[in-house]
Amino acid sequence: MKQLRKIAVECRNIGLSYDGGKTEVLKDINLRIEPGEFFALLGPSGSGKSTLLRLIAGFNQHQRGQLLVDGKDITGVPPHARNIGMVFQSYALWPHMTVWDNVAFGLVERRMDKATIRQKVGAALELVGLAQYANRRPNQLSGGQQQRVALARTIVIEPQVLLLDEPLSNLDKKLRVQMREELRSLQRTLGITTVFVTHDQEEAMTTADRMAVMDKGVVQQLGTPAVLFDYPVNPFVANFVGTTNLLTGDIEHVNGDTLRFRAPGIGEIILPKHPEARTGRMAISFRPHTIRMAVGDAVRDGAYVWLNGAVEQSEFLGEFTRYRVRVGEAVITADQSHFSGTTSFAPSASVRLGIDTSQIRYLPV
Numbered sequence: 116m117k118q119l120r121k122i123a124v125e126c127r128n129i130g131l132s133y134d135g136g137k138t139e140v141l142k143d144i145n146l147r148i149e150p151g152e153f154f155a156l157l158g159p160s161g162s163g164k165s166t167l168l169r170l171i172a173g174f175n176q177h178q179r180g181q182l183l184v185d186g187k188d189i190t191g192v193p194p195h196a197r198n199i200g201m202v203f204q205s206y207a208l209w210p211h212m213t214v215w216d217n218v219a220f221g222l223v224e225r226r227m228d229k230a231t232i233r234q235k236v237g238a239a240l241e242l243v244g245l246a247q248y249a250n251r252r253p254n255q256l257s258g259g260q261q262q263r264v265a266l267a268r269t270i271v272i273e274p275q276v277l278l279l280d281e282p283l284s285n286l287d288k289k290l291r292v293q294m295r296e297e298l299r300s301l302q303r304t305l306g307i308t309t310v311f312v313t314h315d316q317e318e319a320m321t322t323a324d325r326m327a328v329m330d331k332g333v334v335q336q337l338g339t340p341a342v343l344f345d346y347p348v349n350p351f352v353a354n355f356v357g358t359t360n361l362l363t364g365d366i367e368h369v370n371g372d373t374l375r376f377r378a379p380g381i382g383e384i385i386l387p388k389h390p391e392a393r394t395g396r397m398a399i400s401f402r403p404h405t406i407r408m409a410v411g412d413a414v415r416d417g418a419y420v421w422l423n424g425a426v427e428q429s430e431f432l433g434e435f436t437r438y439r440v441r442v443g444e445a446v447i448t449a450d451q452s453h454f455s456g457t458t459s460f461a462p463s464a465s466v467r468l469g470i471d472t473s474q475i476r477y478l479p480v
């Protein structure tokens with residue numbers, strides 16, 4: 116199949132409510148999905164992701180703002196006139212039709228000539244690796260193959276935009292990982308602007324060029340997976356994208372170089388000055404893999420501040436061990452890389468936690 120023309124999708128100040136304005140589901144959504152981008156909408160259940168996706172498809176109508184596709188406002192244009200392809204979570208294949216007929220359906224509906232249909236369906240099935248299954252029915256296929264039929268059926272009409280609603284959630288873990296790679300490579304081949312809804316941060320991070328993290332109908336942050344992971348703007352994003360430790364406390368600036376962070380139930384931590392640290396109440400966020408664990412004397416290394424704690428629990432995950440360490444009234448998660456022959460920290464062992472101060476983020480609360 117040929118590369119499709121790359122186009123942008125833009126939401127400007129979009130608001131959507133139900134029950135005559137009582138339930139506000141999308142609040143002032145502003146985002147621009149660049150031409151050819153693979154874009155993920157990530158957030159917990161009920162955050163408004165599907166509502167936004169369905170709005171782009173034309174199944175939901177917003178009351179405020181504009182939706183632009185390829186620079187044109189398509190607010191009010193019905194779904195069938197939008198030339199947008201959507202793959203549903205359930206795949207929605209016709210069980211009584213063969214794979215070939217399922218994929219051909221949209222082209223037959225558009226009254227294309229038989230030779231063109233044959234060529235296009237053949238190319239789409241080839242692209243998703245299902246050419247030899249053309250005569251089967253959906254129930255004779257595995258979950259992953261059904262998913263590919265749903266994709267082939269959608270891309271065969273050469274939509275301007277591809278929308279995917281939790282497309283991998285019906286597959287088992289191993290297949291999910293394989294399919295997300297396939298999906299990504301298919302999207303690259305076609306160059307089609309793609310919007311992907313998921314509640315799974317790993318899925319979003321591994322596939323998306325950029326993503327929007329949503330909560331309570333609001334886009335909390337927009338950016339590449341690495342920027343969202345490294346520079347979250349608030350505690351919600353820090354917690355939702357990856358795993359983190361969050362401590363809330365009060366900041367006092369002591370002198371030119373240091374600040375005092377006083378966290379209830381933990382005590383005082385002296386930290387180097389930081390451009391994001393403001394006097395007053397803030398949260399600090401630091402990732403489990405950036406913590407060093409040691410016993411005995413603290414390792415002297417200016418990059419770390421050390422806290423005393425006791426191991427409460429550990430989980431051996433192969434590549435690393437995840438420890439829950441009690442520090443005062445807080446429990447801190449620390450991941451330690453695992454190599455054969457290394458000893459692990461026993462339950463209730465007294466340990467020191469070294470926090471790499473260059474990896475601490477200061478967040479508003």
Ligand code: ADP
Binds near residue numbers: 133
């Ligand atoms: P997500 O896809 O992030 O799980 P949704 O977009 O499905 O979230 O839903 C967002 C919110 O909108 C939820 O609180 C849901 O209950 C509400 N909602 C969805 N559809 C309707 C509807 N037709 N009427 C009223 N509320 C709705």
